[in-house]
Amino acid sequence: MVKVGDRLLGYATDPDVRSRGASGGLVTAVLAAALEKGLVEGVVVLKRMDEYEAIPVITDDVQEVLASGGSMHAVPVNLAKHAVGRKIAMPGKPCDVRGVIEQAKRNGVDLESTYIVGLNCGGTMHPVVTREMLVRMYEIDPEDVSGEEIEKGKLIFRTKDGEEKAIPIDDLEEAGYGRRENCRYCTVKIPTSADLACGNWGVIGELAGNATFCEVMNEKGKRLLDNAIEAGFVDVRPADEKAIAIREKVNSAMLSLGSEWKEKVFTEMPDQERLSYYMEQFADCIHCGACKEVCPVCTCGEDSKCTMFHSLADNYRMSMYHMVRLLHLSDSCIGCGQCSDVCPVDIPVTSIFRRFADPAQKKRNYEPGMDLTRPPFLEVMLK
Amino acid sequence: MKESIYTSVCPGCSIGCGLYIREDDRGAVSIDFLKSSPVNRGKLCRFGMRLPHYYSTPATGKVEGLGSGTEDAVRAAASRLRGAEKVAMLSVGNTTCEEHIAFMKLAESLGTVVHTGIPVYAELPPECHPHLEGMPFTDIENAEKIVLFIDPYVQYPLLVRRLLAAKRNGAHITSAGTTELHLAHENRKLSPEQYAELDLDGNSVIITDIHPHTDPCHIRQLLNVVLDTGARLHVVKPFVNSEGVDRLAKGRAGTMGISQIMDGIEKGDIRTLVLLDSDPVELMPDTDRAVEVLKKLDNLIVISSRDSLVNAIADVVIATEHLYRKRGTLINAEGKLQENSGQGVDGIDAMSMLSRQLGADGFDHRQMHGYLHERMIDTLASENRKPEYCRMECGTVPAQQNGACTLEYVYNPFMWFSQPDDNDFVLLDRSMVKSLGLKKGGTVRLDSEKGSMNMRYRVEKVPEGTILTGRKLPIATGTVTKIRTEGC
Ligand SMILES: Cc1cc2nc3c(=O)[nH]c(=O)nc-3n(C[C@H](O)[C@H](O)[C@H](O)COP(=O)(O)OP(=O)(O)OC[C@H]3O[C@@H](n4cnc5c(N)ncnc54)[C@H](O)[C@@H]3O)c2cc1C
Ligand code: SF4
Ligand code: SF4
Ligand code: SF4
Ligand code: SF4
Numbered sequence: 001m002v003k004v005g006d007r008l009l010g011y012a013t014d015p016d017v018r019s020r021g022a023s024g025g026l027v028t029a030v031l032a033a034a035l036e037k038g039l040v041e042g043v044v045v046l047k048r049m050d051e052y053e054a055i056p057v058i059t060d061d062v063q064e065v066l067a068s069g070g071s072m073h074a075v076p077v078n079l080a081k082h083a084v085g086r087k088i089a090m091p092g093k094p095c096d097v098r099g100v101i102e103q104a105k106r107n108g109v110d111l112e113s114t115y116i117v118g119l120n121c122g123g124t125m126h127p128v129v130t131r132e133m134l135v136r137m138y139e140i141d142p143e144d145v146s147g148e149e150i151e152k153g154k155l156i157f158r159t160k161d162g163e164e165k166a167i168p169i170d171d172l173e174e175a176g177y178g179r180r181e182n183c184r185y186c187t188v189k190i191p192t193s194a195d196l197a198c199g200n201w202g203v204i205g206e207l208a209g210n211a212t213f214c215e216v217m218n219e220k221g222k223r224l225l226d227n228a229i230e231a232g233f234v235d236v237r238p239a240d241e242k243a244i245a246i247r248e249k250v251n252s253a254m255l256s257l258g259s260e261w262k263e264k265v266f267t268e269m270p271d272q273e274r275l276s277y278y279m280e281q282f283a284d285c286i287h288c289g290a291c292k293e294v295c296p297v298c299t300c301g302e303d304s305k306c307t308m309f310h311s312l313a314d315n316y317r318m319s320m321y322h323m324v325r326l327l328h329l330s331d332s333c334i335g336c337g338q339c340s341d342v343c344p345v346d347i348p349v350t351s352i353f354r355r356f357a358d359p360a361q362k363k364r365n366y367e368p369g370m371d372l373t374r375p376p377f378l379e380v381m382l383k
Numbered sequence: 384m385k386e387s388i389y390t391s392v393c394p395g396c397s398i399g400c401g402l403y404i405r406e407d408d409r410g411a412v413s414i415d416f417l418k419s420s421p422v423n424r425g426k427l428c429r430f431g432m433r434l435p436h437y438y439s440t441p442a443t444g445k446v447e448g449l450g451s452g453t454e455d456a457v458r459a460a461a462s463r464l465r466g467a468e469k470v471a472m473l474s475v476g477n478t479t480c481e482e483h484i485a486f487m488k489l490a491e492s493l494g495t496v497v498h499t500g501i502p503v504y505a506e507l508p509p510e511c512h513p514h515l516e517g518m519p520f521t522d523i524e525n526a527e528k529i530v531l532f533i534d535p536y537v538q539y540p541l542l543v544r545r546l547l548a549a550k551r552n553g554a555h556i557t558s559a560g561t562t563e564l565h566l567a568h569e570n571r572k573l574s575p576e577q578y579a580e581l582d583l584d585g586n587s588v589i590i591t592d593i594h595p596h597t598d599p600c601h602i603r604q605l606l607n608v609v610l611d612t613g614a615r616l617h618v619v620k621p622f623v624n625s626e627g628v629d630r631l632a633k634g635r636a637g638t639m640g641i642s643q644i645m646d647g648i649e650k651g652d653i654r655t656l657v658l659l660d661s662d663p664v665e666l667m668p669d670t671d672r673a674v675e676v677l678k679k680l681d682n683l684i685v686i687s688s689r690d691s692l693v694n695a696i697a698d699v700v701i702a703t704e705h706l707y708r709k710r711g712t713l714i715n716a717e718g719k720l721q722e723n724s725g726q727g728v729d730g731i732d733a734m735s736m737l738s739r740q741l742g743a744d745g746f747d748h749r750q751m752h753g754y755l756h757e758r759m760i761d762t763l764a765s766e767n768r769k770p771e772y773c774r775m776e777c778g779t780v781p782a783q784q785n786g787a788c789t790l791e792y793v794y795n796p797f798m799w800f801s802q803p804d805d806n807d808f809v810l811l812d813r814s815m816v817k818s819l820g821l822k823k824g825g826t827v828r829l830d831s832e833k834g835s836m837n838m839r840y841r842v843e844k845v846p847e848g849t850i851l852t853g854r855k856l857p858i859a860t861g862t863v864t865k866i867r868t869e870g871c
Contacts, residue, residue: 047388053419055403057386076418127419283565284547286540288429294416313808313841315823342416344426346544 002225002236006216007244009207010236014066018210022071022149023200026212026234027091027117030196032065033228034089034115044082044090046072051145052127056082073148073155076124076180078338080296084108089115089224093124094188095336098369099296101193102332105375107382108299115224118194118217120201122150122254123183126341133177138165182337182350184261189254190247193370195221202239202247213239213247266355278326279318281352284345287312287321291339291349297332297368326356331376332368333357390417390724391707392715394437394477395430395796397517397620398541399715402427404438404707412438422520422715428540429804430796437802440690442702453733456701460657461740463682463698464493467655471644474659475500475595475666476622476629478688478730479711479723481751482703483628484758485734486659486686488751492743499628500661501620502640506599507775511606515593515618517626517716523588523617524548529556530581530614532591532605534564537795537853539592539619557581561791561851562810563844572846575604575777579611587614594621594794595641595666596862600777607774619716621799623706627714631758641666645676655682659730660706664692665801668792668862669833670855686730692801701737703730710748712755720759788815788848788871790829790864795853808839810851816842819869830867831858 002008011024017032018025031043045068046054054075059065079090080099087110092100097118103109125133131142138157147158154166155178172178191197197215200208214236216222228234239247269277292298292306300306305328310321333356339349361367364377375381385408393400401420405413412435416425430437444451446459464470472490474483474497483497490497504512523529523545535542546566550556558567559581573580583589589605609616620626632638639647641663647653656663656677667673670692677683677696685697688709694700703709704727713721728748735745790809797804811827821827826837829850836858845851850866858864 049390050419053417055388055405055415057388057405059385126424128421128424131419131421284536284543286428286536286543288427288432288540290416290427290432293432312805313839315842341418341424342426344423344428344540344544346547 002216002222002229004216004218004222007239008214008216008225008236009203009211009239009243010214010234011207011211013232013235017066017069020067021069021212023203023209023213024207024211025069026214026236027119027198028066028069029233030117030224030228031089031091032062033231033233034224035060035065036062036233037227037231039223039227040089040113040115041087042089044079044088046075046077048072051148052130052142058082058086058088071119073123073150074125074127074130076126076337076341078294078296078336080109083114083116087113089117091117091119092191092194093119093121094186094191094369095121095296095334097191097194098188098334099336101369101372102297102334102376103299104372105381106299106379111372115220116191116194116196117224118191118197120190120197120199120251121183121186122189123179123186125177125179129177133172137167137172137175137177140165180337180341181265181348182335182340182354185258185265185354186335187255187258187367188370189251189258190215192217193372195224199247201250202243204243204246213243265351266358269355278322278352278356281347282318282322285319285322285347286345287319288344290342290344292325294338294342295329296336296338297329297334326353328378329353330357330360331366331378334369388415388724389707392623392713392721392723393427393431393434394623394706395428395434395800396539397476397622397625397716398422398539399623399713399717399719399721400427400431400541401425401721402431402434404434411435422717422719422721423541426541426544428796430540430802433802433804437689437800438705438707441705442685442687442690442694442700444702445694445697445700447698453701453729454736456699457733457736457740460684460699460701461737463684464655464657464737464741467493467682469652469654470495470657471639471647471653471655472497472657472659473500473641473644473661473663474498474628475641475661476620476625476627477660478624478706479709479713480624480627480631480755481711481748482659482709482730482734483624483631484751484754485731485746487631488743488746489657489734489738489741492738492741496637497628497632497659498639498641498644499625499632500595500639500641500644500666501593501597501625501629502595502643503593503597503599503602504629504632505638505640505643507602507606512629514606514609514616515602515629517619517718518588518615518617519717520545522615523590524552526554526588526615527586528581528583528588528614529554530583530587530589531556531558531564531567532560532589532601533619534560534562534793535566535590536564537793542590542619561793561845561849570844578604578608581608583608583612583614585613585615587612588617589614590617590619592619592621596668596792596794603775603777610774617716621794621796623715624713626716626718627712630714631755645673648676648679651679654680655684656680657684657686658693659686660688662687662691662693664696665799668855669860670801671857672860686733688730701733703727703733712752788850788866788868790831790850790852790856790859790866792855792859792862793851793853794862798854801855804854806853808841810843810845811840812845812847812849813842814847815850816840828868829856829858831860831864833858833860833864
């Protein structure tokens, strides 16, 4: 039996799952065990299309879960909305987890029946940018890639003929490649609001590459892990002080790098320029609604405030849609980058929303998606 | 909890945006973003975002008003087609190349050709046709000068990001269309004589579209500019596989635009019409008139995946699966071949059955796919990008009468497919709003020879006297309608 607060090293007992897994296959095994033993009715898995493409699906097939291991760094999806109205278990990067927590505050997700296995996250890359980066920076044909991983600040690609090429992420980002912009300044690297927080930071020595560092964050996390151990799906052992210290150290290094990026992206803007900045940024908007559709913290559905006050027939210089959304999301935007990813006219929606929300969140010392007991500052909490 | 995922292409226009269609175990459809698609990075416009609505009305088979399975519908179609004279067949490109080829085979056995509905092809010499294609979107991003004859925001939204990228790369963008565009450096309403002032060269790109109601004269004038300056023409088209069906067309002799087909029906030159995912009621500017004309046919046979307006008046409807479920290839405005992940072959199988009932050979998907690849190799081999056609003259365009107002259609995906959008308003210029004393949030009264109506309006920088609409209006008589509104 594990305890809340335990920090462990573990791996899947099935050698296939372990070797297919990103570090030790523990996450896959925990999810599969939750389904096998009836803790949940389904699991969110990433259905892999190719090295650069995967789509989240919900499955009740344990074998499909067991086959879904591995981290896809060039798949910048957000899984939070898949938890809405369902009794499922899911893996989740910090932005997935934070989306679920914000949904839960508004009764969009029932956390009692939703299990989240959190993954540490250094960032995701856009698949099209990744392909271009492979050709230009790595001189590798994207079709020849058989795997990738991040190690010691370098992004490593392996080709089918066994070659490896590593380039420091800083160099890639200097050249305009690498992680999506929002990931560079993302403020949460270890998903402490998940039920379990898993990653490979802190896994060293002979276990490096084939074990998962796992922290038990709450009672549900304990239930998940106990269930997987009892089912014989995973083995765990306590992590030693050194492993714990390394994980902490890398996390703080990543967070301070993130702060540097934040300063670079969000340069000071004089008050008198703000209004024209927002109007100019949204001037090409075609009001497709995709930024709302993908937003993991938006719980409104069809009848939403931002669309209700908006009409294409209006002659506002900046649409009511954006005016309402900017305000409405100022207490919950987590900077996940989904809105920028899907904007058909390439408006940097995320950085615009972060620029608006950041001062408001900072002033109230409110970090959305991190603490279920903190109500959003603009809304009454339903949970 | 089983979900089915299809990798497909948005049916809204020839940009051909990649996407996922998700079907849950109750058959409900939703979209997801195919971020690795090089065409659109998974991004979709208003139309793409509303595809669940588009896909919510599958076609149902019927014979003379009664619901019917495929076999009975095919049998009924065969008995109407056997010995039928004055047959016309239309496929504008709303389906896969393979289905279109099957339709061409069917046409062959009926001794006729498939029309793609765009009059420009019939009216321009064949050596011009290779110039009426698109180019890789990255070429647009690298152009030095771009002249737009379309409104990309409304008509082909996924071009906007390419144009913005071109702008960041230093391109100078001129809009020569009707509306002022935010992304353009200059917005100029130019007469053809003024095109020389654009000072174009081999690094310039002219972007226009060709659709069933494009004036061939406009295209001739642009081809002349291409001939004079070496600029490249990028042609976008309204239907997902317009590019495919145009490249597949063999000769153009005798092919007709949709309006010519409707004229032919009126005159009695066409008595039987066979449609493959192409609805003249949607495609013609005046819906009521189109229905009246189609009712004059002896036989109206529809092969379709959608329950569109024409199905209601068709004698026979052969229902096929939704586009995303079809197995097959689509070609986008860049000339990129895109494969659907679906495996459905209902359409080809039904046409094969029909062909056999008409005494010709049957066929299958594999054969149609093989034929597509042969044809594509042919078109690539014969590709000729140098302008070698001769200068073409146009008759003089009638000058707009002073003081007259016109209601003009701005064709966009919602309009082509009669899909609902939040565009129940017209665009007016500010001086008209002022002279009519219209209230903010109020309506404007529009009178035409067909009737009158009140419409909400939005103020836009459009030429004086021009009223634009993005949806079909019941008072319209054509793509341009004379309006007798007070103040005009
Ligand atoms: C994009 C990304 C970046 C990461 N960065 C770091 C890091 O910097 N430091 C660190 O310690 N750990 C990081 N991790 C976590 C690490 O890669 C492993 O996922 C973790 O150690 C668990 O390993 P495992 O073998 O137990 O997981 P597995 O058994 O391989 O299971 C991995 C799970 O992650 C899911 N998944 C894969 N890709 C994604 C994605 N893009 N979005 C959401 N879910 C996904 C899979 O569906 C599967 O359920 C990252 C993970 C991802 C997905
Ligand atoms: S936003 Fe943060 S958590 Fe989400 S993918 Fe980027 S770095 Fe990871
Ligand atoms: S506004 Fe954009 S960045 Fe913020 S949470 Fe929503 S989708 Fe993510
Ligand atoms: S995704 Fe982009 S174009 Fe669409 S509504 Fe949002 S900002 Fe506008
Ligand atoms: S631009 Fe065309 S293909 Fe792309 S989403 Fe819009 S309608 Fe569909």
